[in-house]
Amino acid sequence: MGNGESSYRRFLAGDDSGMVELVHEFRDGLMLYLQSYTHNISDAEDCVQDTFIRLAVKKPKFSGKSSFKTWLYAIGRNIAADHRRHDKRNRNVSLDAQAPLADEADLERTYLVTEQRINLRHTMQKLKDEYQQVLYLTYFEGFSNDETARIIGKSRKQTENLLYNARKALRTELEKGGFSYENL
Amino acid sequence: MKTYDEMAKYVLEVRDEHEKKRKRRIYIAKRAVPALAGVLGAFIIGFGLWNNYKRPDTLPTPSTVVECETTMTASTAQTTPKAVTNALTTSAVTSKIDANTTTSTTAASSSMAVYVTTKVATTAAKPETTATQITSKPAAETISSTTPRITSTTTVTQTVTTTTTDPEMTGGPPAKSTQPPGGETPPGSAHNPWYDMPVHRQYYNAFLEGYVADLTPAYRSGYPISSELIGKHISSADMKSQYYVDGEVKSCKAEAYFINGFSDDDIVAIKFDGHDEYYLYHTDKTDLYSLMKIIPPLET
Numbered sequence: 001m002g003n004g005e006s007s008y009r010r011f012l013a014g015d016d017s018g019m020v021e022l023v024h025e026f027r028d029g030l031m032l033y034l035q036s037y038t039h040n041i042s043d044a045e046d047c048v049q050d051t052f053i054r055l056a057v058k059k060p061k062f063s064g065k066s067s068f069k070t071w072l073y074a075i076g077r078n079i080a081a082d083h084r085r086h087d088k089r090n091r092n093v094s095l096d097a098q099a100p101l102a103d104e105a106d107l108e109r110t111y112l113v114t115e116q117r118i119n120l121r122h123t124m125q126k127l128k129d130e131y132q133q134v135l136y137l138t139y140f141e142g143f144s145n146d147e148t149a150r151i152i153g154k155s156r157k158q159t160e161n162l163l164y165n166a167r168k169a170l171r172t173e174l175e176k177g178g179f180s181y182e183n184l
Numbered sequence: 185m186k187t188y189d190e191m192a193k194y195v196l197e198v199r200d201e202h203e204k205k206r207k208r209r210i211y212i213a214k215r216a217v218p219a220l221a222g223v224l225g226a227f228i229i230g231f232g233l234w235n236n237y238k239r240p241d242t243l244p245t246p247s248t249v250v251e252c253e254t255t256m257t258a259s260t261a262q263t264t265p266k267a268v269t270n271a272l273t274t275s276a277v278t279s280k281i282d283a284n285t286t287t288s289t290t291a292a293s294s295s296m297a298v299y300v301t302t303k304v305a306t307t308a309a310k311p312e313t314t315a316t317q318i319t320s321k322p323a324a325e326t327i328s329s330t331t332p333r334i335t336s337t338t339t340v341t342q343t344v345t346t347t348t349t350d351p352e353m354t355g356g357p358p359a360k361s362t363q364p365p366g367g368e369t370p371p372g373s374a375h376n377p378w379y380d381m382p383v384h385r386q387y388y389n390a391f392l393e394g395y396v397a398d399l400t401p402a403y404r405s406g407y408p409i410s411s412e413l414i415g416k417h418i419s420s421a422d423m424k425s426q427y428y429v430d431g432e433v434k435s436c437k438a439e440a441y442f443i444n445g446f447s448d449d450d451i452v453a454i455k456f457d458g459h460d461e462y463y464l465y466h467t468d469k470t471d472l473y474s475l476m477k478i479i480p481p482l483e484t
Contacts, residue, residue: 019192023192052191
């Protein structure tokens, strides 16, 4: 599979398998990223689903100014922000709120693969939302600072400062837990 | 949590549902727009008609009303002769065809009929007199000049047709009349009061030579004045009737003169050909009542 752009173009041309490919390729990473907005894997899943529905229904034009993944994550982030805004108004905790914990563990195992990355993500979840997002995009998804800035809707300088502070906070948390991570 | 395929399937289902709704909306719009446009058009037309009939009829000013009545009188006077003329002209054509297709003897009588009909066309108001002419015309004389008379008939017929066209209705330019002022009154127009007027009333408007609208004033009819007041000759003048007479504006030539002691800016004296009297004509700027105090009218 390509970087997603070709799949999206095929879908726009009428080939539904293009959408299936996009879901296969981007669902997990997008869901883990959006979890830092929703704080709930189930809501993150809904946001991911809404992101793909927006692609399928509205069929927005991909201009190619950034990579397809950056563009898709930016759409997902906007949807998650809307979701969080809507959720603030209707703050009701359902009885099924604890159920998706197992799903999250499965997702981490399939997507992050190594134990070290799983532990690192657990530690990141203790940080502020902004730190979680910038760290996840940089170290787990491999986006550059420019791409990260585009996804989270900040300037490059703001993103670099945010990343610096996030890294420092993560190091402190890891030291508290007795871990060390040489890439930080 | 949904599997990949479940999520993809759900996304595509939502997409299909949305497409179906969109197509239905377009279908409804396509069906509804012409109907709505028809209703809207009917409403606009209805409103326009209602608005039109609601508006009161605009009446002309009193002066215009008088003018219209005068014109109508003239038209009514023409109606009967025109109808007669048309009928007789048709019979003349028929007779002409007969003349071409029959023998020479028959042609003589036919051509006589054509000749007689021509007379009728020009003197439509007096059919009894024409009948007398039919009987009194010698046949031999008619035979000798068959061809020219037929030609003459055609010419007269065309003239009659032109006269029949009402210039007041069509707005076309009136035909020039060559009738001399105060000449013999055409029998067909006996009922037109214009013929009973004095000559300066018949030709109410005077246009001096070199008349240019807006720069040179047109003069209106005044009253007869003494020849002792007449000064130098100015120029010739085109005299025209105030309204249509027998479907045309009557016109003639006259001579314009200064009135002693006055410039030609406002008043001139007009002398018609064949008449000895001089008539004062004035522009719209002058008051006729005041003029009569300064220049007394000639007592006839």
